[in-house]
Amino acid sequence: MPRNLRVEFPGAIYHVTIRGNDRRDIFGDDHDRERFLRRLAESVEAYGIRLYLFCLMTNHGHFVLETPGTNLSRFMQSLETGYTVYHNLRHGASGHLFQGRYKAKLVEGDEYLLKLSRYVHLNPVHIARWKKDPLAQRLAYLRKYPWSSYRSYIGEEKKLTYVTYGPVLAETGAKKRRRQREYRQYVEEGLATTDAEFVEVLKRSPAAIGGEEFLAWVRDMCIEMGEKAAKPEDVSFRREVLFVSKDKVLEVVCKHLGIRPSELRERRRNSLLRPIAARMLVKYAGLTHRQVADTLGMKSGVSASLQARRAMALKADAKPAKLIAAIEVALDGQTAENRPA
Incomplete structure (x- = not known):
């Protein structure tokens, strides 16, 4: 069905x-x-x-x-x-x-x-x-x-x-x-x-x-999608997703962390670098955990998922939380720039 x-x-x-x-x-x-x-x-x-x-x-x-x-x-x-x-x-x-x-x-x-x-x-x-x-x-x-x-x-x-x-x-x-x-x-x-x-x-x-009126609009959209779609069950009526490019996310993260992009691929014990980068790549670039792993040189999507979760836990600590907030403000600004006029 x-x-x-x-x-x-x-x-x-x-x-x-x-x-x-x-x-x-x-x-x-x-x-x-x-x-x-x-x-x-x-x-x-x-x-x-x-x-x-x-x-x-x-x-x-x-x-x-x-x-x-x-x-x-x-x-x-x-x-x-x-x-x-x-x-x-x-x-x-x-x-x-x-x-x-x-x-x-x-x-x-x-x-x-x-x-x-x-x-x-x-x-x-x-x-x-x-x-x-x-x-x-x-x-x-x-x-x-x-x-x-x-x-x-x-x-x-x-x-x-x-x-x-x-x-x-x-x-x-x-x-x-x-x-x-x-x-x-x-x-x-x-x-x-x-x-x-x-x-x-x-x-x-x-x-x-x-x-x-709202129900009629949704109904019209569904009809339009059904007429255009090769596979109707997989269709969505979408506007352009306002993600930031992967490279721009890495640029903003590195700038705030004061590091070179190559350092994000280095494995460091108890480092904040990869967790923060992983979280921002998922949230702002729309990458999957598997794609984050490839970008940051991790072994698997599970590893990337664990790193992203670490960044969430860091928000309970005042200093990392302030740094994460500053990065998010900068990336929110990039998202706003991508929004159509």
């Missing part, structure tokens, strides 16, 4: 869902969930994704995210493959963990984004187990549920470094200092009543969530 066409462009917002194969559990225990969230954080960082919110259930998960680099497929492949390898090794399993391809719907901004965020965050208390329980019990469970971004949205726990909160909170229309409170009230009002109109919006299209 051919895959649904997927419209992709820089800055697209998606509602992504994953499910266990044959509706089996994805997470066996809290250790699995913690490992998945670590992988999620790594992939968000590596692929420059803006993750707005998420909710993990036992056999499925929801994510609302933006893709500035038009790279949803690569991001999801990294997330799912990395977790599947871990899961199968830990549980002595084999084969597919997830049910086919992940589902991704384009989301129109404004009220649809806000309503979708409420729908996702209320998932834990909208299952059959909780539907008949008193409102107070459901509310208490929602506020304590640790496997979604909701608690950090309403100030019950520290904000997560890999979640971008601003766009959803801004949709409340409240002043900045009141947004958490307004958002909490908005979401929790949905415990008492179901937003039947939004539920119908979710059913209108397999490709998008939004108003009639």
Whole structure:
């Protein structure tokens, strides 16, 4: 069966869902969930994704995210493959963990984004187990549920470094200092009543969530892609991805590190050079870990992946974090220069 066409462009917002194969559990225990969230954080960082919110259930998960680099497929492949390898090794399993391809719907901004965020965050208390329980019990469970971004949205726990909160909170229309409170009230009002109109919006299209004009635009794009494509199931409607060239990334990295490019191919114990270079090549040049390994003279893509993760860990240390931030500012500037007028 051919895959649904997927419209992709820089800055697209998606509602992504994953499910266990044959509706089996994805997470066996809290250790699995913690490992998945670590992988999620790594992939968000590596692929420059803006993750707005998420909710993990036992056999499925929801994510609302933006893709500035038009790279949803690569991001999801990294997330799912990395977790599947871990899961199968830990549980002595084999084969597919997830049910086919992940589902991704384009989301129109404004009220649809806000309503979708409420729908996702209320998932834990909208299952059959909780539907008949008193409102107070459901509310208490929602506020304590640790496997979604909701608690950090309403100030019950520290904000997560890999979640971008601003766009959803801004949709409340409240002043900045009141947004958490307004958002909490908005979401929790949905415990008492179901937003039947939004539920119908979710059913209108397999490709998008939004108003009639937005759905019509997405439908037209899908038709256009289908007519032009030799392989319709693999088609995307893409604008040019705003990556920086590999050579420019290396030039900026070397300038800030005060080294020659040849030094990046030298193996040095506990050095910051390769981890930082690996991270920037993935994030700003769009290279795969295998390509990073070839560029930096490493043995394998696994080695490059480990180095890129080291750079993420370095951000907890003030001095390397300042250096990494300076490099990112410079490369963000290069990306802006590539943006069409």
